[in-house]
Each structure stands twice: as structure tokens, then as C-alpha cells.
Amino acid sequence: MAGGKETTRQKMINIMYLVLLAMLALNVSDTILNAFKNINDSLDTSKTSISTSLDQLFTAFQNTELKNKPERAKPIWEKAQKAKTYAEELNTAIQKIKDEFKEKGDGIDPETGDFMLRDNMDIAQDVMINQKNGEKLQVQINDTRAKLLALLDDKNKNSVSFSLEAKDGKKSWTETNFGEGTPLTAANTILTKIQSDLKNAEADVVKRLFSELNPNQMTLDRFKAVAVPSGSYVIQGQPYKAEVFLTASDSKSNPDISVNGSSLSVKDGVGTYTGGTGSVGTYTWKGTVRVKQADGEVKTYETQPITYQVAKPSATVSSTNLNVIYAGIPNPFSISAPGFPLESVKASISAGSLSGANGKYMINVPGSMIGKEVSINVSATNNGQSIGLGSNVFRVKGVPNPVAKFAGKMGGIISGNKFASENQVTASLENFEFNIPVKVLKFTLVIIRPRQDAQTIYCTGDNFNAQAMSALSSLPFKSVVWIENVQAQLPDGRTPVLNSMVFTVN
Numbered sequence: 001m002a003g004g005k006e007t008t009r010q011k012m013i014n015i016m017y018l019v020l021l022a023m024l025a026l027n028v029s030d031t032i033l034n035a036f037k038n039i040n041d042s043l044d045t046s047k048t049s050i051s052t053s054l055d056q057l058f059t060a061f062q063n064t065e066l067k068n069k070p071e072r073a074k075p076i077w078e079k080a081q082k083a084k085t086y087a088e089e090l091n092t093a094i095q096k097i098k099d100e101f102k103e104k105g106d107g108i109d110p111e112t113g114d115f116m117l118r119d120n121m122d123i124a125q126d127v128m129i130n131q132k133n134g135e136k137l138q139v140q141i142n143d144t145r146a147k148l149l150a151l152l153d154d155k156n157k158n159s160v161s162f163s164l165e166a167k168d169g170k171k172s173w174t175e176t177n178f179g180e181g182t183p184l185t186a187a188n189t190i191l192t193k194i195q196s197d198l199k200n201a202e203a204d205v206v207k208r209l210f211s212e213l214n215p216n217q218m219t220l221d222r223f224k225a226v227a228v229p230s231g232s233y234v235i236q237g238q239p240y241k242a243e244v245f246l247t248a249s250d251s252k253s254n255p256d257i258s259v260n261g262s263s264l265s266v267k268d269g270v271g272t273y274t275g276g277t278g279s280v281g282t283y284t285w286k287g288t289v290r291v292k293q294a295d296g297e298v299k300t301y302e303t304q305p306i307t308y309q310v311a312k313p314s315a316t317v318s319s320t321n322l323n324v325i326y327a328g329i330p331n332p333f334s335i336s337a338p339g340f341p342l343e344s345v346k347a348s349i350s351a352g353s354l355s356g357a358n359g360k361y362m363i364n365v366p367g368s369m370i371g372k373e374v375s376i377n378v379s380a381t382n383n384g385q386s387i388g389l390g391s392n393v394f395r396v397k398g399v400p401n402p403v404a405k406f407a408g409k410m411g412g413i414i415s416g417n418k419f420a421s422e423n424q425v426t427a428s429l430e431n432f433e434f435n436i437p438v439k440v441l442k443f444t445l446v447i448i449r450p451r452q453d454a455q456t457i458y459c460t461g462d463n464f465n466a467q468a469m470s471a472l473s474s475l476p477f478k479s480v481v482w483i484e485n486v487q488a489q490l491p492d493g494r495t496p497v498l499n500s501m502v503f504t505v506n
Helices: 008-024 030-063 070-104 123-130 133-150 173-178 184-211 416-421 466-472
Strands: 222-229 242-249 256-259 281-285 287-292 298-302 306-310 324-326 331-334 345-349 353-357 360-364 373-382 385-397 403-406 412-414 425-428 439-448 455-460 480-489 501-505
Touching: 030 070, 030 184, 070 123, 070 133, 070 184, 123 133, 123 173, 123 184, 133 173, 133 184, 173 184, 345 353, 403 480, 403 501, 412 416, 425 439, 425 480, 439 466, 455 466
Parallel strands: 324 385, 412 501
Antiparallel strands: 222 242, 256 287, 281 306, 287 298, 331 360, 345 373, 353 360, 373 385, 403 425, 439 455, 439 480, 480 501
16 A cells, blocks of 8 residues: 555656656647656556555455454544545545546547647636636645644654645745646646545555554453462372462453464453363363454464363272282273373382383283282372372282083083084183183093993093094994093193083984
8 A cells, every 4th residue: 555655656757747847848749748648647547556555455444443343443443534535525626627627628539548638728727827726726735634634643643744735835836837838738637646645645644543553552451360270180298389460451352362273252352262071081272362463464372282181970989809800811901090191190010010001001910929919009290290199909819710611512412423523622711801712731531332341532632632533433322421631721820620521422
């Protein structure tokens, strides 16, 4: 947007204008008249550009400051509207004179785009001097300048430099600009220059008015005492800390406030953030406050990262007699401490091993600890210090003995074909919390055929050997098969003898 100072282009136009005026005293050629027409067109283009920028400035102020800060922006807006009105009144008066020039100059020549009588030296003098329109215009120009300056405070008023002014010199202002020997097109160009100066003056005043609404000069009219604790969960023996201070804000200004990139609803300058609590875990957020300055610059302020932890609602219910760890197998444990992030909680065990992190752990205790007790100790880090949170005692038990089966049965009536088609003795832990594979080491097979002596076969591993397979291949009806002395390998190192099984061949 153009301000009060003239641009390089405008300065050049003014210099050309003065040169052309000097040349008028010597000769009024088409070349000089064309030059005036070109200057007039350039001034018109510049005036239109400034007018467009000014309209954009009004629109931006109306959509932002006037909307967000109506109490403070409205008086400034009203002053800017007055500046616009003053400028429009003078511009209308000038345009009325230019219309008279056009009428008395026999309209526009299509070839030159200028007045038909553009070289006439009597029309401008008659309209501006003889009819006293020049004197009236001079008064209105100076009056408009005074009105525009009156809208500004003393600081801005003393620093303006716009050229909208009609002063008398050795000759009167009217004689200098519209006196004897001034071609009609030159007089018209002078009026266009005044219009351009007017638009520059209006833009300068409006810009200075709008800059008065500076967020850096906020009116701090709302005060509030605030206490911010370091946390809401305190461990016995640890200090409770909080910052207590006074905040100040502008109740008439609502800045743009967001958290993690999402905008918040702002009321009386305060944004309210509601964090998600749908999932358990630790969450971190950071607030951002953006304040738009009068010149369009946006200043950004950020809070420190703030962390909060979401935990499941819980109650601790435990049976003292059932605090058990099974030897020889991985025992999964969840360990947490209310008020502490999971990553800050640490655990250790008095015997065996403990691995894992972030609340999920696996405990292994050897078979040598069966019948004994172990302690799990829990600590957490708070402000760089390790805090003991207590310990729990657990009894170490052995894994219960598994159950031996053949063909999915522990005994009873069986067809002879089963012995011919299946040859494995299995062992499993039934109704046990852990899915633990059990290996059968050996077993004894006793076969009793009707009216024959018993046949004993010893098998190593969990399968029938060749001798057993041969003996079981053609069992007569009512034969009895014993599978006994089944020995299994447990993960805690024990090798117990399991149940015997008796089958009658049907």
C-alpha cells in the first residue's frame, strides 16, 4: 500500500510535469500535449492501484480487528471512515471540474484519447480563474488536509509528509496551475495529480490509524491469581511444590490458541484444552498462542511441554495365601505405581531373574527355590531421584504333576486297532494357568493276553519301540494292556512318575 512518501515513479512523473510546464512557455506541440496525456494516464493508474490497496486494507481490518476486538477497533474504524468520506468529497469536487473540462473541450478524441480541444488555452483559465473554481478548490484542498490531520494523534500528525496542499507562492496557487497559457490537457493533468495526492494522503492517514491497534500495547484489564502445582500425586516424604503468580490479559482481545496443532475455543482471552483419556498411557501436549499485530505480523508464544498419565480405574484385591510364583517357567507380571509414568517404574527380585519394562515383566525362578519365598521390590524415579515404593513376598511352588494319556484316554475299553495305529504316550497339565509342554522320558508296557503269562516291555521316550509295536499288532479280544511307570520331564527339573493306565481290548 502506498504511504505518504511519493514513490520513485511518482517523483519522476512530477519532474516531467514541471519540465513540460516550462516547455509550454516556448511551444505547444503535439509532442508536449501527448506527454501530458501520458502523465495523466500514469497518475490515473497509480491512483487506481492505491485505491485497490486501500480497499484491501479496510476489508482486512473489518474481518479481523473489528470482528475480534470490536470495543477497541470501532473508534479507529469510525475515524478511518471519516478519512474516506473527506477524501471522497474532495475527489467528487475535482471530478466535477474535470467533467466540465470534458464538456467544454468538445469531448474525447478517439484517436488521441484526449480532449478534442486539448490545446485550447482559454477553457481552463475561464473555468478555474474567471469562474473562481480554482479559489474554491484551493480552500477545499487545504480544508481536507486539515481534517485528515485532525484524525491523527500528535505523534503521527507531526510525522506525516503527504503532498496534498495548495499554497500560494509568488503567484497565487490558481494562477500558477491554471493561469494564462495553460492548455486544457495540462490543466486536466494537474487535477489528476491532485486526485493522486489525495488518495496517497487518505492511504497514509488510514494506515496510521489502523496501526494504533497494536497488540503489543494491549490493555491489561483482567487479572487472575494462578497456582500451578508440580503434580497432583505426592509420595509420602516427598515435598509438595507449586508456583503461585499473577496473570494479566486483555479481555477485549481473543488470540489464536491451539494445542498440538488443534485450535481451541477462546473466551475472554482464555482457551480451554480437554485431553483424551480413552487409552491408558502417558501423554504430552504443548500449547501455542498466536497474537496478530496491527501490521499483520503474527507473534507466537509456546508453553512448556506438559505431561499427564492416564491409568485404569482399579482397586487392589489380593489373597495372601495365593501370592505364588511357579518355578521353572516364565511368570508374566504387570507392575505399576499410581502417579508415576510406567517408564519410570523399576522392579527387581531377590532370587531368580526379572526382565521387561514399562509395566510388563517376566519372572523366572529355578526349581531349587520350590518351597521358599522371593521378594519383588518396586521403585520409581521422581525428579531425578529413585524412590522405594515397597516390596511384595511370593511363595515359590512347583508346577503340578501332569496327567499321562494314550489316545486321549487315561484307561478303559479300547479297540485293538488303536494300538496298531497310535504309538505315543503323552503328558499334559490339565486346568493349569500356563500352557507348558511336557516331555515323556520313559514308560513300562505290560500286556496280558487271555490264558497267557504277562509280557513286560520297557520303552524309552514317548513312543512304543519295535518290540512293543509287534506285541500290540494283533491283540486278541479281552486282552489287558497296562501302561505304567510313566516318567515325565518338568521345566523346573523334576522328573515325577505319573499315573498308570489300564486298557481292555474290545
